């Protein structure tokens with residue numbers, strides 16, 4: 450994929466992380482992540498540029514780039530989950546190194562978090578089923594017992610449908626999906642995690658890093674390798690996306706899938722209660738975390754008088 454690195458450099462140098470939309474090079478935010486922000490830059494309207502200002506040393510970035518490329522390729526070629534055409538760009542800024550994971554831009558209305566508000570309920574069930582079929586490929590691959598194991602974040606906002614009919618995006622068993630969240634490349638080689646977990650902590654307030662490392666990091670690094678937990682997280686998204694009434698039906702669909710199509714993987718069934726309590730805890734953690742990051746930004750700006758390089762989302766409806 451051809452990437453205009455000069456444009457990205459200009460974009461970065463003209464970016465005010467507190468007001469990303471009013472950057473000197475006009476851009477639109479397509480999505481906010483915990484460690485990243487996805488932009489559509491005006492002069493490159495066909496690309497989604499995921500900005501990650503988290504690297505402190507060149508070696509960190511080099512290792513990240515290797516596994517980012519590898520993860521995309523393994524998913525596409527070995528696991529059989531399609532990812533959009535992708536590229537990568539990075540450069541030094543004054544105090545940090547930034548990279549952009551670049552992807553072909555897909556129409557926003559074809560992402561799962563949008564579709565569950567526009568499709569009818571039967572199609573949403575089919576959509577969930579299609580996602581579960583994709584996820585199963587990961588655990589089928591892992592079961593082969595090669596030296597490589599893959600983790601995946603199955604969240605609803607990480608999937609987009611490929612076959613697009615502008616007037617009626619319908620879903621059936623032939624509908625193909627794209628998986629887009631390849632910026633956290635969970636790869637274990639001979640049991641050793643290749644992704645440096647410290648990278649997850651970079652945007653965390655410095656006064657909390659030790660606590661998060663101690664409380665959550667191990668959990669984050671293992672949960673994406675566990676089909677049951679990935680499915681809990683996926684279905685719990687329906688709380689966040691304001692469609693909780695669908696959850697009991699979706700749990701039923703997932704359990705049916707585990708019992709029949711994924712029988713060989715021996716996945717423990719889900720319960721609605723488990724999803725509810727997971728969601729409550731998860732929402733509380735992220736709400737506190739975001740409040741702490743805002744506090745950190747305030748301290749940087751008004752007390753330390755230092756630039757704050759991360760972009761924080763506005764109010765998130767949960």
Ligand SMILES: Nc1ncnc2c1ncn2[C@@H]1O[C@H](COP(=O)(O)OP(=O)(O)OP(=O)(O)O)[C@@H](O)[C@H]1O
Pocket residue numbers: 479480481482483484485487497499533552553554555556557560606607629630631632633
């Ligand atoms: N290729 C793309 N085309 C259009 N929109 C995109 C594309 N990639 C990402 N987005 C938008 O940005 C959102 C977030 O992207 P992504 O899932 O990659 O990151 P994240 O989960 O928010 O970040 P993190 O992994 O840092 O937590 C997507 O749900 C989607 O709305």
Ligand SMILES: [Mg+2]
Pocket residue numbers: 604606607630
């Ligand atoms: Mg995501």
